[in-house]
Amino acid sequence: MSENLISVNNVSVNFDYQENFISKKQKIHAVNNINIKIKKGSFFGLVGESGSGKTTLGRAILGANKISSGNVIFHDDERDYDLTNINKQDLKEYRKKAQLIFQDPYAALSPRMTVRDIIAEPLEVMRITNSRQETDDRVRDIASKCRLNLEHLRRFPHAFSGGQRQRISIARALVSNPKFIVADESVAALDVSIQADILNLLKQLQNELNLTYLFISHDLSVVAHVCDIVAVMYLGHIVEMAPSRKLFKNPKHSYTKALLSSIPSIDPENKSKAIELKGEIPSALNPPSGCVFRTRCPNPCDNCRNGNTEMGLIEVEPGHWVDQCCVNCS
Amino acid sequence: MSHLLEVKNLDVKFDTDEGRITAVENISLSLDQGKVLGIVGESGSGKSVTAKAIMQLNPGNTNYNDDAEIILDNENVLRFTSKDDLKKIRGGKVSMIFQEPMASFAPAIKIGAQMVEQLLIHKDINKNEAKEISINMLQRVGIADAEKRFNQYAFELSGGMRQRAMIAMALSTMPKLLLADEPTTALDVTIQAQVINLIKDIIQEYQMGVIFITHDLGVIAQIADDVAVMYLGSVVEKGPVNKILKNPKHPYTKGLLEALPDVNNLDAPLRPIPGNIPSPLDRPSACVFRTRCPNPCDNCREGKTEMGLMEVEPGHWVDQCCINCG
Incomplete structure (x- = not known):
């Protein structure tokens, strides 16, 4: 039995793009050559700016996006699922075991369904339960685990605040008894006071139900608090990956350093010493050659600047992986 | 010296199908030239409604109380009714930056044309001068190829x-007061820092004077001189940023500060503020915070207290209920 739940091997995801019907077909390189292993029971964080490919990678792992090359393997107890060539029957099985929690709890819940129906829908669609009684039992069980009152089940989503709605989304994702959860910016739309509550709930459910998370976020301070391992993405590449404490104490890649220094400090006397990155993330249609970060790197070496370097993670300390360009540069 | 902006005893209520909703109750704020006043609070706390009241941008079902005053540059904005008067504040003396920049530009009009249009309304200049001012301003805010961007549409910009x-x-109209409503919330951290x-x-x-609305205390710490913390339409604490954040x-x-994940202290548990923000339709009577207060006193719990700010240190104002509670 493998200790990993998910292995992502050399995965790339490209999208076809055509500006209009006479122009040339182009490829958007959303995710490039990613290798990650997610251990059972871990809280794996994925951070990066918008456009860095976090969501695409998360969806690729769930089988919701086509993988252009490489493969994703889900190691279940008895057998492995290879997502790149999976048959329909297996995909249905896989969907029961891997679920997604969305960002916006206001958009994710149908306004015309009661909370009970929203939570029960996956059970009915996936034909997991056989009787209404059984469905109701499971809905009640998961609702109380997500700290929803039973009287809430009869109401419609509009009656709930953001935090409560997010708890409903979580209950729906968990009702099929999954092993793996992708939480895509699941606290980004919430106020800080409620964000902490949802994060604590996710942690608690992880222990109770033996879950493994892929937690996608752009908020480093949130990731630092909940995740065991963090991978930093930039323009479709992972540029640094390490246990979260190591990464936050001792970031190696200049992009990670810049991200960390950009978090505004809540100490008014500690006026920002942010390493300001020039410009913005380049378009994935036309990524820089060589090291993708070179156009914004504060101190690129000559090789980098000319686009002569090749990206790839190297292990600088046990468990701490950094893109080799950056190690050579500085 | 008189303040640039002074808001006194402002109530804002909306008439809706479900009844009259109190969005803002008894707010008093002041702001001097060259200073930044940060307004923090969760969603629904009335931050944006307060800012919009200053520009008279709240919708038609809005009710202001009679004794409220919003004095901008020695004139009471709430007494303005004619279009000419309103033009003086909207875009003239006051400008506003919104949260979602895509939604605030017209999608089918070039950026440049929109900038020129508002300059022509507020300034006595011709089109060429307006164009020149706009391009200068675009350069000033760090946009490369300002001239090219001037002729582009909003969707072509990141x-x-x-x-x-x-x-x-x-x-570009050189306002005296800038209202920035969550201007960095939709941006990535690196861009936010810029x-x-x-x-x-x-x-x-x-x-100029700036009112900076955000829910991010980190941003407030970095930019504001003074802070007002709002909860459910009331200011519960205000004062200099140092005092509020260091000694709330x-x-x-306190709850907001504790709920914030701190990168420098990863072992600290995340402490949410218990409970949910009550709906404005059933706003608690008396102290609005009592339903979520960690240790309300008996008077509070029964709704017998009255809210009102008290000065605990020079310049540092706190709601009196909470001082009595302990």
Whole structure:
């Protein structure tokens, strides 16, 4: 039995793009050559700016996006699922075991369904339960685990605040008894006071139900608090990956350093010493050659600047992986 | 010296099908030239409604109380009714930057044309001068190829660039007061750092007053001189940023600070503020915070207390219920 739940091997995801019907077909390189292993029971964080490919990678792992090359393997107890060539029957099985929690709890819940129906829908669609009684039992069980009152089940989503709605989304994702959860910016739309509550709930459910998370976020301070391992993405590449404490104490890649220094400090006397990155993330249609970060790197070496370097993670300390360009540069 | 802006005893109520909703109750704020007043609070706390009241941008079902005053530059904005008067504040003396820069530009009109249009309304200049001012302003906010961007549409610009263009547009009329409503919330941290530095430079240069609305206490710490913490339409604590963030007195402010994940202390548990923000339709009577207060006193719990700010230290005001509670 493998200790990993998910292995992502050399995965790339490209999208076809055509500006209009006479122009040339182009490829958007959303995710490039990613290798990650997610251990059972871990809280794996994925951070990066918008456009860095976090969501695409998360969806690729769930089988919701086509993988252009490489493969994703889900190691279940008895057998492995290879997502790149999976048959329909297996995909249905896989969907029961891997679920997604969305960002916006206001958009994710149908306004015309009661909370009970929203939570029960996956059970009915996936034909997991056989009787209404059984469905109701499971809905009640998961609702109380997500700290929803039973009287809430009869109401419609509009009656709930953001935090409560997010708890409903979580209950729906968990009702099929999954092993793996992708939480895509699941606290980004919430106020800080409620964000902490949802994060604590996710942690608690992880222990109770033996879950493994892929937690996608752009908020480093949130990731630092909940995740065991963090991978930093930039323009479709992972540029640094390490246990979260190591990464936050001792970031190696200049992009990670810049991200960390950009978090505004809540100490008014500690006026920002942010390493300001020039410009913005380049378009994935036309990524820089060589090291993708070179156009914004504060101190690129000559090789980098000319686009002569090749990206790839190297292990600088046990468990701490950094893109080799950056190690050579500085 | 009189303040640039003074808001006194402002109530804002909306008439809706479900009844009259109190969005803001008894708020008093003041702001001097060249200073930044941060307003923090969760969603639904009335931050944006307060800012919109200053520009008279709240919708038609809004009710203001009779004794409220919003004095901007020695004139009471709430007494303005004619279009000419309103034009003086909207875009003239006051400019606003919104959260979502994509939604605030017209999608089918070039950025440049929108900038020129508002300049022509507020300034006595011709088109060429307006274009020149606009391009200068775009350069000033750090947009490369300002001339090219001037002739582009909003969708051709990236998020950070759009927010810069929005700032350029807001500043080109040289307002005395800038209302920034969550201007960095939709941006990535690296771009947020750029925009914060830009706004700071601009305040230095033009000496305008800024009201900076955000829910992010980190951003407030970096940019504001004074802070007002709002909860469910009331200011529960206000004062200099140093005092509020280093020595908060109100349990809500403390709660907000504790709920914030701190990168420098990963072992600290995340402490949410218990409970949910009550709906404005059933706003608690008396102290609005009592339903979520960690240790309400008996008077509070029964709704017998009255809210009102008390000065605990020079310049540091806290709601009196909470001081009595302990």
